[in-house]
Amino acid sequence: MSASGDGMDALLRIRGLETGIGRTGPWILQGVDLELAPGEVLGIVGESGSGKSMLALSLMGLLPQPLAVRAGQAWWGTKELFSLLPAQRRALRGGEMAMIFQEPMSSLNPVMRVSQQLGEVLRWHRGLEGAAAREEALQLLRRVEMPDPPRQLDSYPHELSGGMRQRVMIAMALAGRPRLLIADEPTTALDVTIQAQILELLRRIQRDDGMAVLLITHDLGVIAQMCDRVAVMYAGRIVEHGAVLDIFDRPGHPYTQGLLASRPRISAGSQWLTTIEGTVPPVGQLPVGCAFAPRCGLAGPDCARVPALAPRGPGHAVACVAAARAVAPPTTMDRP
Secondary structure, three states, rough: OEEEEOOOOOEEEEEEEEEOOOOOOOOEEEEEEEEOOOOEEEEEEEEOOHHHHHHHHHHOOOOOOEEEEEEEEEEEEEEHHOOOOOOOOHHHHHOEEEEEOOOOHHHHOOOOOHHHHHHHHHHHHOOHHHHHHHHHHHHHHHHOOOOOHHHOOOOHHOOOOOOHHHHHHHHHHHHHHOOOEEEEEOOOOHHHHHHHHHHHHHHHHHHHHHHEEEEEEOOHHHHHHHOOOOEEOOOEEEEHHHHHHHHHHHHHHHHHHHHOOOOOOHHHHOOOOOOOOOOOOOOOOOOOOOHHHHHHHHOOOHHHOOOEEEEEOOOOOEEOOHHHHHOOOOOOOOOO
């Protein structure tokens, strides 16, 4: 069963995606199925090391060597992404599909002014140059609510604050008028006030443009605020997916329950935060069967096999044999 949008016409369809180290080394993603409908916001959540960013880089064709997509298909409309020629992938990347990276300081070119970096996207994907490109770049900076756009347009990245650099990244992503925006931890390293501003900006732009958004985060508060559906990843696999309300109100996988229980709550007072014991297993060191079993209080002998995603309700699926034989205690959440 795929993480689908309940029968809606899909903008992006992923089937059986496997990404690994080279052609024979350990895998990083395995058996990933996803669908994303036009205008939908799909959240991908999980701890560091779960494979969230590798999923985004696989889709964008930006995997660093020696990582490679080894199996599976990703359909962008009628185009199969992994079979496209490099020039065809470049035409899609930054145009129809755009990405905001985790750390804008390392993603922006430090020796090029903002105008030059925006100008490259506008020239490549929209054929704008000279005064026309500069005017469009100014409009993009105004749209992302950049203070004093003419001045910042001629600045270098190191002359901007973290929030301003992230606004430049968003403007660059919007420059090609994409139908899909992949946002990989878009508020990393920003203070809380700026985080809220950036998230509100993204939500407003998504609604105005009708873009689909693939939002990668480890913050469940961001998921609740921004997303229509959510897919929970663990050790390179999707272990649960469904509508945001279903995931928050009826979490089925013990890992999802642990993530929800570990969120800080005002009602908890001075109590210690709930934690999930252990860590995500390193690449190439996965246990036999369910990768979460060593950390799971419901693990049993039947967890020695890798579970498949099984329906738990309309549009809601869980990859856990333990969830089928045990009723999890209700999770009380202070939702944003």
